[in-house]
Amino acid sequence: MGWNSWDSFAATITEEQARANAVVMADKLLPHGYDVFTVDIQWYEPGAVGFEYRVGVELAMDGNGRLLPAPNRFPSAAGGKGFKPLADYAHSLGLKFGIHLMRGVPRLAADRNLPILGTRYRCGDIADRVNICPWNSDNYGVDMSKPGAQAYYDSVFALIASWGVDFVKVDDIARPYHRNQPEIEAVRRAIDRSGRPMMLSISPGETPLSAAAHVAGHANLWRVSDDFWDEWPLLLSQFKRLADWAPHLRPGAWPDADMLPLGLLALGKRRTRFTPDEQRTMMTLWAIARSPLIMGGDLRALDADTLALLTNDAVLAVNQHGTAQRQLFRIGNQLAWTSRASRSTARYLALFNIGETAEEVGADLASLSIARSARVRDLWTGSDLADARTRFAVTLPPHGSGLYRLV
Template identity: 45%
Template structure:
């Protein structure tokens, strides 16, 4: 559970803004379990996205000569081993070789955890300079694959996992992140076709070698289902969706994705339905469309939070935390709903028909059942969850978790009249 800067700030967040978000989270959200604060991509650039591209306003591509030499090398900050370091212009506390350690220390002082985004591979300018790999006689040019460049962000070249020095390069990266006090790495361009099995495995081994527990989150999706075993063995969370924004069609699609991935969820390894686009997003009209409050209706937002919670997706917010309305706060500070996400077990879609979806999971602490009813139709419907679907044949106390209200005793079926695109979430406790 946490927050990532991408949905609101794109690649442009600075230290003052980030510390402000951390302060807000510590004061208002930490008690509910929101503990990770993550700086997303291109933090090594002093002015990322300071020009427009045809693809997207402020897209942070850089312009390079064919061998990898940038037209503006002053925009890239790295150390003598080609490891990217924060831009001091945006993150002043990183001066004098401190990197992200002062910010990580600040986050930790608030009782929270700190994360950063990285792109798979080696920066092409570092490879162009043929810088040494720390602790070896190899160089970055020897392990870099110039043909293997991210399709949507052109800074990095892939690393050939068969080459001597490749693992040592990744070891040096995660050694640096551990020294900074990083708790969470969002590693991007790892699953975008093709699936980069070798580099993912090198990251996992580097984490094991670095001496610090670090969550490994893989982007972007859709993750290939055929790689489920490899993902569970190497990552703590992996994106099962493409970039997810505030469109009803995308939310509908995530019902299908979470359904097929549900059997592969387990403690420490979670299918990730992506960040939650509620509240205010796309500040200054980027990264995705105009600056706005989410286009999801209130019913759709409740449906999204219900699905992410019962399906046990990681919960990563992406909204502008410095401008939060009361409704958004109500969605993310309901402890009974969040308990479904944190305490559920064996979550699965149990039945589907006529635009109606039904999910169930078990409270691993009490044995209570959590059930969710979803109306994906365009009009109001009465839904009925048949408890026989899971052989629940006793009488149960029914509690509405969004309303935080006991609803009496039920047996046989749980019924609810739901608005279009609406949801309900309940706890069932066996009557003793």
């Protein structure tokens, strides 16, 4: 659970904006479990302008080809301090601190053939100039068959460990997964050798199901789709992806449906396009499927309705403590998911209407392993409903959902 800067700031976030968001996060979201604060892509690009990436520009970097926060955007990083001052600030608020990295070695470092720290090898020696990112030109890949390749990754993660980083999102690595598998393994080794525990998230998706065992052994989060935004067709497509991945979830290894595009987004130009019903449906699906909950909107403009959506503790308990999550059925426009409460005999039931008109959606209690009747609580409203006998059903609006606890 946490916050990430991409949906609201793209590549442009500054230290001032980061600190302001961290303050709100610590005050409003941390009490409910949101504790990972992440600065997303291109914090090393002095002139980043938005969602597009400039090509061939100078990047902030040390003499060993390791990227540094651009000091014009992150003044506390000046003098070689890196992200340590900002990480220390996040930690002082009770937050964990995360950053984004691209797979590979900076093209500038390889083209200038900078030395790899502690070795006789150089960045140009390890650069894979063929397997490169198709949407960002900052880095080449790293050819893990070359001497010095692992040492380079080790040096990068040793540096960010010294800054106090707790979470790393490595991009351009989960797709194509099997081609990039040697670099995924290299990143895992580098983290393990860094001397600091760090959660590893890999992007973009979708990660192939054929990699389920490998990815769970090397990453803590992996994306199940490409970038997710506030459009109903994209939300609709996450139902099948999360259902497919549900059997592969385990503690410490989470299929990731991506950030929650809520509130103020896109450099402050607009608010979420999801309707209130669609916002609740997204949160209900993420909760029952146990996807990481990572807020994407600008927290400086956090409104009461969005805050309430994010901080319903009964709903968050489903996400954090549910077990045996699975899709119960998908018939026409009706879907149901279920999971078990970890500390009781209760069952969670999520019902969805993905159609364009109101429909009654329900489930037989026997399908939830409930023999006779059940007490029912609506987790979104906190109200107790009439006892269910053999079946529980509700009428849901178009694109609507409900989340219930039955015992």
